[in-house]
Amino acid sequence: MEHLIEVRNLHTEFKQSKGILKAVNGVSYYLDPGEIVAFVGESGSGKSVTQYSGVQLIASPPGKITEGEILFEGKNLLSYGQNSEELRKVRGGKIGIVFQEPMSTLNPVMTIGNQLTESVMLHLKMDKKQAMERAVELLKKVRIPDPESRLKAYPHQFSGGMRQRIVIAMALSCNPKLLIADEATTALDVTTQAQILDLMQDIVKESNTAMVMVTHNLSIVARYAQRVYVMYAGEIVEHGTTEEIFKNPRHPYTMGLMNAVPGLNDPKERKLIPIHGFVTNLVDRKDECTFRNRCPYATAECAERATPGLVKVPGEDGHFAACHRTITRDTKVEKHFDTMERSYTARDYSKLTDADKILDVQDLKVYFPVYKGLIRKKVADVKAVDGVSFEVYKGETFGLVGESGCGKSTVARTVLRLNDATGGRIIFNGDDITGLDDAKMRPYRRNMSMIFQDPYGSLDPRQRAGDIVMEPMKNFDIGLSQEQMDKRVDELFELVGLDPAYRERVPHEFSGGQRQRLVIARAISTNPSFIVCDEAISALDVSIQAQVINLLEELQQKLGLTYLFIAHDLSVVRHISDRVAVMYLGQMVEFADWNSLYSNPLHPYTKSLLEAVPVPDPVLEKTRERQIVQGEVPSPMQRPPGCAFSTRCPHATEKCRTEMPVLREGADGHKVACHMI
């Protein structure tokens, strides 16, 4: 049978100063009409390059497709030139692409109407008027409200989720046979992610379009894909139906990926098992399995021969794995990289007193004024945080979740006094630090620090690694001599799992995970007791994410640290936190210990957040009933008068729309702000 697209033995290389990087090394795959197929792998696995090679969208030079065939509807796309008429007809006309970053994939200086009609006029040979009608129809299809008038709007006038809908409309505008979604929802909030993915699934099913989902998120794969290709280091290491892959993974890397992500239904004692080490350098490949250095099952034979081709798994139709050995979940591990246990003891909060509190936030308000007009008159306040109270006890991890714009980062920054509070009190270790000036604040700063989201942006690119870690010690003059500080830097490097020999390196010589370790080493260098982790792991690959989470937990136990852990990934927060607070539009809507919050969510917003998160189990996903909350978080400038969530809540009543609910405490300290409970 002829497939819609069949790729055979694709090789793509990038010329680099150090040699030739074989980013895609002999990849073969196919798609049939109407199928949803996932490509899973971490950054650098070649999953995106593989897809872009197909439509020749890789920058050339330095990129070059050196070998292979891409048969699309029976014709070899590689026989066409990069900018040839024939290929351009396929690109956009028959193959649509949805890119990762909706904030930058649309041209900022063109109206979305023009951007939509452009390809319609080109490929469907419509005139301007027909194209405009088509554009309206497309915007309706992706559920953009009021499409006629929005055609004249520019991309910056839309939210991220709306922009991604427009990108999808654009990709679908010419009725493509194949849709490539390259990490299409990675940059979006969970509820938006679920909305967008469901929308894409519906459209694709309805029009019998085949879809490639490129993603690093196994949970999404479990929910949406029929077949999966797992990629590692430019090669496909496993291929099969989603059920088979999740039920019976046969490649150590696939298993590694599954063990590295926390799920919403995991037992709390489960320790994340990171994939040890880093991807081997793909410049000048050696004749050995590329996963060998990270593989817990590797034996001598793996070093002797190059990565094997895909071999059919006996007894299972269409399940292939590329491994020298026959590995199943029960196979004995050859070498352990790490301990496998994790102890978790729930503490009894009722016995704790005020003296056990490290942080007590009372009715915190942070408003940002909005100025307008000639004399910059203050016209309104953006209430970024509006009356939030919580306390953090020594040694615990306090999770703060919510979608972008809910004010969680503002809370964190204000608690550290990086922002000024408009109202309320912040009590740190028994002292009120709300109104302290910079000089009086300094002694407290030594005792609190922050781990930032982006390990690329939060390190000075010109500072050496050792100096980065030493700087806070010098800054706060913690009473160590230069020698002692040098020694401590070495100790800190070892503590976070970095080789002290790397002290003289500058940040760009480290990988993302190593950089985050460096950020952590800097954060703990002055021996603080309180650390704010603001999305500290969300920029990292899953296997590295697990390493960093484990490191944070280990440090907490060794050093007795207290974390305020801010994240949008609910599974990670569940895994790491003792107690969790949910924020929406600057207010806390629910608060409880991790177990009650996740097993018995009370607030409709918390419920909808949890429902939006896919779980990495295709069987469970099939039976799971979900109700995806519609709409988007309103702007804090136009906060609904009653309950902030009333505009999106399926249970909202008249009372909800007019009267703001207060946070009330129920059984076991489970607090919720909802009229309906």
Place this chain on the structure above:
Amino acid sequence: MGKYVLKRLGQSLIVVFIVTVIVFGLMHMLPGDPVQIYLGDTATEEQVEYYTKMFGLDQPLYVQYLRWIGGLFKGEMGRSITYSLDVKELLLRRVGCTLSVTFPAFVLALIIGVCLGVVTATHRGKPLDSLLTSIANIGIATPTFWIGMILVYFFGLKLKWLPVQGYVPFAESPSGFLKCLVMPVFVLTLGHLSSNTRQTRSSMLEVVSQDFIRTARAKGLNENTVIYKHALRNALIPIVTMMGGAVGGLIGGTVAIEKLFNISGVGSLMLTAIINKDYMVVQNVTFVIAVVVVLCNLLIDILYGYIDPRIRVE
């Protein structure tokens, strides 16, 4: 929009006012007496007194300042001491001269520079890019008057295709006017061209690496549409900013070229006036330049909004 322009015009008025105060103050602080310079060492005291009175220089400074400003409102610019002429007439003639060199050069440098910039950016790393970029670098490094001298030597003195120097008004002889201008315009264009090319090149290179260019290519658009419709408009902002900085030079900044080709433009007028402490000329030329620069900057800010809707004023 109308409100925004009015507000900006109001701000511009304040800027221009401050400029007039500063230039007036500076000129009168400098040592030397314009009448004395004009009359020379042999002048009698009576003569000096007479002329000082005639030009109103015996009045207190604030009266002199108010007289000048008051005149401006009536469209009068007073008299030049050195030239014994009405400054307005003098200035109009000189501005015409200067603009006929600088304006064509400005436009040519803009058009050609942007085109070359796009070509070098789209051919990045290829021989054409290397060639044009090297030429642009030489252009930036070479003083324009030196190129001008070489041109005069070949085309004026050796080949005798073009007049060596001078300026013929358009009304007198259109062909003479054009012939006179070829070399000065060419030399001036060359000076601006190189920086325009380089600016456009780097700006384009930055834009073509952006995600939305990949999106445009993914739509199957041809390369010309991608470059000219999607990339160029995004790359224009820094170029427009640079243009804004260059408009000041349109009126005042071409002394070298004017001297070389013996064109009596605003640049050489200003130079003579400063040396002779010709108050009214210096003050009024500065005033005109200030007004032009301020208005052009306003125009450019409006243009920004037109190019990029994200900075469009509400």
